[in-house]
Amino acid sequence: MTTRIFGTVWGLIITAVLVTVPLSFQDRLPEPLATHWSDRADGSSSFTGFVLMATVPWVVTWVVMVGLAVRGTMLRRRLSRGYWWGFLVGLGLFVMGMTLSTVHANLDRPVWTEAELAGWIVLAVMLAAVGGGLAAGFLGRGEPDQSPPAGEAPPKLRLRPGQRSVWVSRVSNPWLLALTVAGGAVFVAAAGVALVGATPNVVWGPLLFASVVVLLSGLFTSAATVRVTDDGLAVGFGPFGWPVRRIRLSKIEKAWSEIRYPSQVGGWGIRGVPGMAAIMLRGGDCLVLRYRSGGQLLISVDDARRGASLINALIEERVA
Known part of the structure; x- marks a missing residue:
């Protein structure tokens, strides 16, 4: 207040x-x-x-x-x-x-x-x-953030023998979607003006280029779909779920969920900080993967704890 x-x-x-x-x-x-x-x-x-x-x-x-x-x-x-x-x-x-x-x-x-x-x-x-x-x-800045309990075990499901499960979650950022739509509208308008030659290149050229950058960036970073199956984890980018990044279970050591915000990972979108890559579309619940190589991947997505539970159960099943 x-x-x-x-x-x-x-x-x-x-x-x-x-x-x-x-x-x-x-x-x-x-x-x-x-x-x-x-x-x-x-x-x-x-x-x-x-x-x-x-x-x-x-x-x-x-x-x-x-x-x-x-x-x-x-x-x-x-x-x-x-x-x-x-x-x-x-x-x-x-x-x-x-x-x-x-x-x-x-x-x-x-x-x-x-x-x-x-x-x-x-x-x-x-x-x-x-x-x-x-x-x-x-x-x-106030008091330090409260740290999670030390030694907290990562979440894990119990799968019956032969049981197969799939977890799918999707997240989108309405502000980034609106920016994408605006970029598309500007691109159409600038392209139309360019075709009829109503303004010189020095005017519409930079505007057309900027609108393309905004449009493409928004298409790939405004939404994400995360799917966990027996084959591993797949992250589809943008409203159409393409392109797709696939991560095999053999590369993952464990998974868990955390509350993270853009300010902690360098901002919105696809980010990289020392020791971690992040797909940050909104602050809050995030799925965190730790690779066997030592790096981490953070994805802001709904119902992250359930997704982490399934990943850990599938990893344990493979080891057994």
């Missing part, structure tokens, strides 16, 4: 600064005003555009972060709490600092080309944002 209250109050404070400070000095700012510098001011924006450019991305990000906190799953793990606090505080300090420094650089300038922004101010804003974010993440 404290985290949600803080996130709401912090977001309101940053939003108020982003809106009220420029409005308070509007009569002392040029129109348009400078918003980009290299050696000197080389980019400008209208006053309204400047305020919207600073406020809208922040408000959207803030609402998403508070929504994640309200949902609660992101704040269950210590590392996730650290990320949440650090990102929200650090980003807030950054957008507030850049807005205040831009207003200061344009203050009482007759035209935007005369606005000056010292390099040390930008550096100070970045250092304050990074330092504040790191401090907030460290202080807000």
